[in-house]
Amino acid sequence: GAVVSQHPSWVICKSGTSVKIECRSLDFQATTMFWYRQFPKQSLMLMATSNEGSKATYEQGVEKDKFLINHASLTLSTLTVTSAHPEDSSFYICSARDPASGTDTQYFGPGTRLTVL
Amino acid sequence: KQEVTQIPAALSVPEGENLVLNCSFTDSAIYNLQWFRQDPGKGLTSLLLIQSSQREQTSGRLNASLDKSSGRSTLYIAASQPGDSATYLCAVSTYNNNDMRFGAGTRLTVKP
Numbered sequence: 626g627a628v629v630s631q632h633p634s635w636v637i638c639k640s641g642t643s644v645k646i647e648c649r650s651l652d653f654q655a656t657t658m659f660w661y662r663q664f665p666k667q668s669l670m671l672m673a674t675s676n677e678g679s680k681a682t683y684e685q686g687v688e689k690d691k692f693l694i695n696h697a698s699l700t701l702s703t704l705t706v707t708s709a710h711p712e713d714s715s716f717y718i719c720s721a722r723d724p725a726s727g728t729d730t731q732y733f734g735p736g737t738r739l740t741v742l
Numbered sequence: 743k744q745e746v747t748q749i750p751a752a753l754s755v756p757e758g759e760n761l762v763l764n765c766s767f768t769d770s771a772i773y774n775l776q777w778f779r780q781d782p783g784k785g786l787t788s789l790l791l792i793q794s795s796q797r798e799q800t801s802g803r804l805n806a807s808l809d810k811s812s813g814r815s816t817l818y819i820a821a822s823q824p825g826d827s828a829t830y831l832c833a834v835s836t837y838n839n840n841d842m843r844f845g846a847g848t849r850l851t852v853k854p
Contacts, residue, residue: 629785631785657840659840666751666846666847666849667846668746668831668843668844668845668846668847669786669831669833669844670844671841671842671843674840716783718785718786720786729838729840730788730791731842733778733785733786733787733788734785735784735785736783736784736785738783
């Protein structure tokens with residue numbers, strides 16, 4: 626089955642630093658990837674849709690200059706949280722679509738826990 | 743804007759009991775509805791997907807139903823086991839699978 630990985634699985638950083646999270650499709654090429662954020666005991670909120678070779682589409686209220694998304698290849702999308710602050714601490718989950726599957730099913734990664742001190 | 747609500751927020755049952763988790767959504771014009779399982783600190787595992795034209799889907803001990811007109815879906819778990827303990831999320835897509843909206847989940851604990 627389609628497998629999506631994320632790296633790192635958890636990260637702790639100081640306030641003001643930038644953190645990069647990678648999302649990889651391991652056994653398929655993903656033209657579209659999605660980034661979600663989940664606060665404790667809350668639902669997943671879509672942050673942005675990432676299309677290979679083009680700019681990401683951000684959801685309303687998500688700062689594109691703060692959450693930089695790069696989908697430079699068909700198997701890798703990165704989310705960089707710039708100048709991170711404690712309120713950015715959250716669980717970040719990516720997902721990817723496999724266009725070869727003939728469906729628009731999203732396959733989810735295991736998530737990255739970000740803690741900003 | 744589609745809003746998804748899940749009730750109850752938490753549920754604790756003894757092993758072997760049958761249980762029902764509820765999901766409601768505000769816009770009945772949906773594309774599909776999915777139920778996911780999320781273990782603590784982990785990603786999502788898709789359990790069942792119901793297309794807009796379907797009324798229910800079954801997989802093993804799980805059965806999900808969909809009533810678009812009333813904006814509701816239920817996930818029925820038969821003969822619950824401790825291994826079923828997890829958070830169950832309901833997600834509704836309105837136009838396509840690019841716009842999934844998630845509920846806050848129901849945290850299920852099955853006690854041995």
